[in-house]
């Protein structure tokens with residue numbers, strides 16, 4: 079059991095009413111540890127992608143950990159961080175002029191996705207202070223500059239190289255300062271693509287500088303980190319490779335789940351136990367309505383998580399047959415866990431604790447359905 083789960087268990091045993099289920103419990107020290115581990119492994123600033131977990135309490139308590147910057151995709155997200163002093167990045171292919179205006183007034187750095195957005199930024203030049211912008215390059219541009227790069231599934235993010243060249247020319251005409259570029263190759267992509275991307279990015283830096291006829295200052299290589307750092311990846315060699323960037327370039331990475339996933343738990347209480355013919359079910363007071371990802375409806379092969387059982391009265395018996403954990407939403411797919419054969423029995427009133435729920439669980443969820451309650455949120459140190 080991880081130290082934070084152990085701590086939550088002790089807290090629950092001491093006072094069971096302090097966690098009103100269904101709820102999320104986030105460990106501040108886990109967020110801190112994950113962030114530090116990433117920064118040490120990479121040797122660069124790490125920008126936090128807010129969509130992984132935009133809970134305000136977490137944001138306030140962890141604010142100091144996000145000094146390298148926070149990346150947002152909407153005005154709603156921007157409002158959440160507007161009052162803080164952190165460096166802000168705004169990026170979304172659908173960003174409209176209003177979003178651009180608000181981003182500029184809140185002193186955010188815009189990551190431009192297409193030439194129309196660039197034209198809109200041009201309208202603010204000379205009227206408002208505008209931070210130097212970044213261009214978001216489609217991942218395929220990396221492959222174009224380094225044919226040995228792994229293939230990508232095509233996506234609609236950023237621009238191809240022809241558009242990037244047009245944007246750079248147009249930025250010069252419009253007097254828009256370009257700080258550099260940003261790439262994001264998708265979740266879980268880091269280990270497979272990291273070194274090849276650096277080789278491509280080094281050439282892209284040269285191209286940017288020769289078109290702009292002046293130096294750029296910033297390259298965001300994206301992220302795509304798993305929820306745990308992959309120990310098999312040679313981070314030392316990677317850090318060495320990064321030293322090939324000219325010294326006037328600040329290289330950064332960004333992460334969401336790598337920071338938040340393992341720092342969060344979802345807790346639900348067993349309301350009923352039932353058996354239908356020979357199948358056993360635990361009916362919990364929370365499910366896919368509060369934690370959509372646990373139901374794994376987006377996976378072709380569903381491998382449900384086995385939650386930790388905190389028992390009111392530990393049962394000495396273990397399960398003879400697997401037991402599914404189901405939620406409250408009257409949806410056939412509302413199965414959020416599976417206690418395998420041999421695991422401790424859970425009874426009515428016990429709580430089930432699911433790990434790795436700190437990223438994309440609370441927010442990426444179907445809460446309006448059936449007007450079911452939202453999950454509570456608790457923070458532990």
Ligand SMILES: *Cc1c(COP(=O)(O)O)cnc(C)c1O
Nearest residue numbers: 127262265302303333334335336
């Ligand atoms: C969502 C997103 C991230 C975070 O992805 P994780 O897999 O959570 O690390 C980073 N960068 C961009 C541009 C994103 O859209």
